[in-house]
Amino acid sequence: MRAVTNTSPLIYLSRIGRLDLFRHYREVLIPEKVLEEIEAGRKRGHPEALDVRRLVRTRNARVVRVPKVRREWNLGPGETAAIALALKERVDEIVIDDRAAIAIAKFLGLRPVSIPFLLLRDRKKGQTSQRAFEAALRRLLSEGYYLSPELVDRLIKEGRE
Numbered sequence: 001m002r003a004v005t006n007t008s009p010l011i012y013l014s015r016i017g018r019l020d021l022f023r024h025y026r027e028v029l030i031p032e033k034v035l036e037e038i039e040a041g042r043k044r045g046h047p048e049a050l051d052v053r054r055l056v057r058t059r060n061a062r063v064v065r066v067p068k069v070r071r072e073w074n075l076g077p078g079e080t081a082a083i084a085l086a087l088k089e090r091v092d093e094i095v096i097d098d099r100a101a102i103a104i105a106k107f108l109g110l111r112p113v114s115i116p117f118l119l120l121r122d123r124k125k126g127q128t129s130q131r132a133f134e135a136a137l138r139r140l141l142s143e144g145y146y147l148s149p150e151l152v153d154r155l156i157k158e159g160r161e
Contacts, residue, residue: 002027004086005095007037007078009115010055012097014048016139019055021118024125028061029089031081035063064089073104086110097145115140116147116155123159133159 003025010030013019022028035052042049055061069084079101086094086105093111095118096102105112113121116137123133134156141147147155 001025001092002029002089003093003095003113004029004031004082004089004091005034006031006082006097006101007034008097009095009118010034010038010052011041011046011048012115012140012143012145013118014051015143016136018119018136019051021122022055022059022061024118024121025060025093028055028059028095029064029085029091030056030061031078031085032063032065033081034078037078073100075101075104083108083110115145116151120155120158130159 001024005022005028010019013021030052038049038052056063064085066081066085066088069080073080073083075083075098079096079098082094082096083101083105087108087110093113094105095114096105096112097114102112102114119133119136122128123130128136137147137152137155141152
């Protein structure tokens with residue numbers, strides 16, 4: 001499988017130490033605009049850029065220049081570039097967490113997946129224990145990622161099945 005990722009999944013997965021979830025993809029495409037956003041964060045003291053650079057150097061990820069996109073879809077530049085690249089490259093999935101971006105991706109025929117889905121898929125494949133899965137969800141929440149309590153309960157239940 002091939003995927004395109006947006007900025008926030010890279011940041012949050014770095015913060016919880018789970019960039020390894022991208023191993024399930026044959027290739028992960030990172031729009032150049034996304035890398036620029038992450039690098040800007042590094043200059044403000046956020047260390048995630050170092051993990052993302054390591055991901056690009058050592059794994060199946062590569063940075064791709066996306067031509068100027070005329071349609072903004074009222075999204076940020078990272079989301080816009082990710083959706084445009086996913087459409088152009090006809091990838092299997094787009095890793096994205098913004099609700100508006102997810103809705104647009106679905107409307108355009110893309111398959112958006114979120115961080116909780118990646119964590120659950122890893123659990124379902126037996127790649128991580130239920131305990132580690134729940135710990136990753138807790139870390140994600142502690143980093144400011146929003147999930148409703150009902151969704152957290154549902155994810156934990158699905159992880160046990």
